[in-house]
Amino acid sequence: MSEQPLAEATLLARIALGEHTRQQFKRSFHNPDALAAELAAFANSGGGTLLIGVTDDGIITGLSEHAFRMLPYRGLGSGIPRALDEWSQIELIDEVSGNQFTARVQRPKAQWAGAGEQATEQVEAPVTEQVTEQVRRLCVALGQEAKGTKELMQSLNLKHRPSFLEDYLNPALQQRFVELTQPDSPRSPTQKYRLTAQGKVLLK
Known part of the structure; x- marks a missing residue:
């Protein structure tokens, strides 16, 4: 949890104490694993202070020198x-x-929750709800194999990810034509999507 910005004198006094079990310095936040490890250690030991933008030897670099590389x-x-x-x-x-x-x-439950349970529901139910052309194209692009976001966008000849998510993928997930292959890790970099039983009915 962040706290209110420190007064300059307070910040300098803290830096003068150096790193210890309750205070660590990080020059940048480009290594999320190291940052997560520090936060977990603080959480397990009752808390601490993580000063970002400060080198290990106490020099204040700030964050702007890292931001321009992003x-x-x-x-x-x-x-x-x-x-x-x-x-x-x-x-x-x-x-x-x-x-x-x-x-x-x-994270709306409608998009992610229960994605793995969909196959047993509505197996051969006729598709009666309105299906957009984009959702239909996505289902055709999926066919019989699971595909990731990049692969689907290439199949559909799309370059704008937000449009793909808003017009194609999210509606297909909400209407239960498509499901996640890893429903417990929706943001996984190896996440793929496949047709549900209802999605297969749509293609018949």
Whole structure:
């Protein structure tokens, strides 16, 4: 959990104490595994302080020198619009007084929950709900094999990921024509999608 920005004197005093079991320095946050390990260690030992933008020897580098290397980069604050393009269920909580913001991401149950249970439901039920041309094209592209996002986008000749998610994949998941191969890890980099029994009926 982040805290209010530190006064300069307080920050310098903390840095002067150096690293110890309750305080660690990280120059950047480009290594999420190392960052996660530090946070887990703090959580298991009752808490601590992680100062990002400070080298191991206590030199304050800040974060701007790392930010310009993040690609694609389209200017200050471009990460928020990109995140919203990828997943529209993001709540932005702007805390002006604390000079910080929180992004809360909600994962709708309708899109992910119970994806593995769908095959036994509605096995040969006729498809009566309205099916868009995009969802139908996605089901045809899947055919009889599981495919990942990139492979599906190539099959459909699509380049804009947000449009693919909004117009093709999410509606197909919501209507239960498509399911995840790894329902317990929806954001897995090896995630693939396959037709459900209902999706196979749609193609008949």
